[in-house]
Amino acid sequence: MASKLVAEQNISNESRKRRPSPPAIKLLIIDDDPQNLEIISAALQQHHVDITAATDPEEGLELFSRRRPGIVLCDLMMPKLSGMEVLERIVAIDPATEVILMTAHYSTDSAVEAIKKGAADYLTKPIELNRLRSRVATLVDEAEKRFRSAQLDQELVDNYRFCGIIGRSPLMVEMFARIQRVAPHYRTVLVTGATGTGKELVARALHSLTPAAPKQLAVCNCSAVAESLVESELFGYVKGAFTGALQDKAGLFEYANGGTVFLDEIGEMPLNLQAKLLRVLQNHEIQRIGSPAVKKVDLRVVAATHRDLKALVREGKFREDLFYRLAVVQITVPSLSERREDLPLLERHFIERFSAEYKKPVHGLTRRAQAVFSRHAWPGNVRQLENAIANACMMTATEVVDVGDLPENMRAGDTVASSDSQGLMNMEEVQRRHAARVLEELGGNKLRAAEILGISRGTLYRLLRDTAASGEELEVNELPINSN
């Protein structure tokens, strides 16, 4: 790991050397008075800006759509279209644009209205040129900083990616080092961490870093509803072993022989299967269901769970001997709230991914949206962030994701009361909405949602079905629902 980190550092230094300087910030001036345009253009010449101007607001908007300036100076009173309308249309196209309104008829009400609508500033005419210069200089400076920080985030995403896992926080770097140390030697590893933290990615990293030529990775989700299915999937069976066993079939343990088996949701494995698994781990032997023949297998096993296995052992739901066997080597994936410094990198990574996937030019998040993300608790961890960005990229009508594109529970400061305030509801309605909200928070993971709600998965399905049947547009229907 040390060598990889040094290598990453070098890449980083290299790219820093090659990093291009920010382009001149584009600035558009819209004012029906040509003399004013000239004075303002002349006053701003010395700044690092690329100026265009229009005396006609419609033409100004057309120029805006074509050139996408970062800063717009716009007169308030113009024939045809007022500055306030121009502001509204610009913010609708790109909420990250800094719009400064200028007026000879100052009123506190319109200044407040302009700021509420997203204006960066409101200046009175005749324009004090020094004030204007210093305001534009600050905006240019901020835009250059944003450009550099986006550039840096991109480099960091490229450099702080370990087998597809993104992270630069000390907790993640420590985890990468642990994976790197463990990968060449382990026989069994237990990966723990809350839902959506990336346990499956860790399992895949462990498998891909195996020194021998890469062999199969077989994945089994132990929470499959029917116990007998898990058993036949893992061990295989012989013809006639049970009704429906029409021919011999190898199980995952045989299939993955020489490679890795990933036992996901190991905490859900039924007790009788736990005993059989222990035999596989201890003696490296398996038996197909219905067959007396014993086969030797050479396997690495990665088991993952979001549950507290020790507590399950205390409750008698998990075998103590299996727990100790699995927990010899343990890797814990930190939750997103413990490593908020990874948020900007993950945001950039997912924005790029969904922008490419949906073939939509989405470049980033507005500062307001970033602030909402950085305040959020993220109970569903990276999966929730991934779903929130996927949804926002789909919804946004502009090239940047703004607060309005985020799921409602995030916008509303995450209070149940706010969504319930639409009217008086009966208990069933409250239950439905709450279930949908929990499911959304967990990135669509129904198994976890049912656990947290303290209801069976069947009841959860029923609640969601009723929601769908009532034709209500709950946001959860827009999310890619995880079939877990």
Ligand SMILES: Nc1ncnc2c1ncn2[C@@H]1O[C@H](COP(=O)(O)OP(=O)(O)OP(=O)(O)O)[C@@H](O)[C@H]1O
């Ligand atoms: N550090 C990360 N970098 C990039 N993508 C990540 C990261 N962590 C998680 N993801 C993505 O988030 C989603 C959830 O990750 P994963 O399925 O590995 O979580 P999990 O811990 O197994 O969750 P669960 O306990 O609910 O099964 C996946 O789409 C994964 O690609």
Ligand SMILES: [Mg+2]
């Ligand atoms: Mg998982």
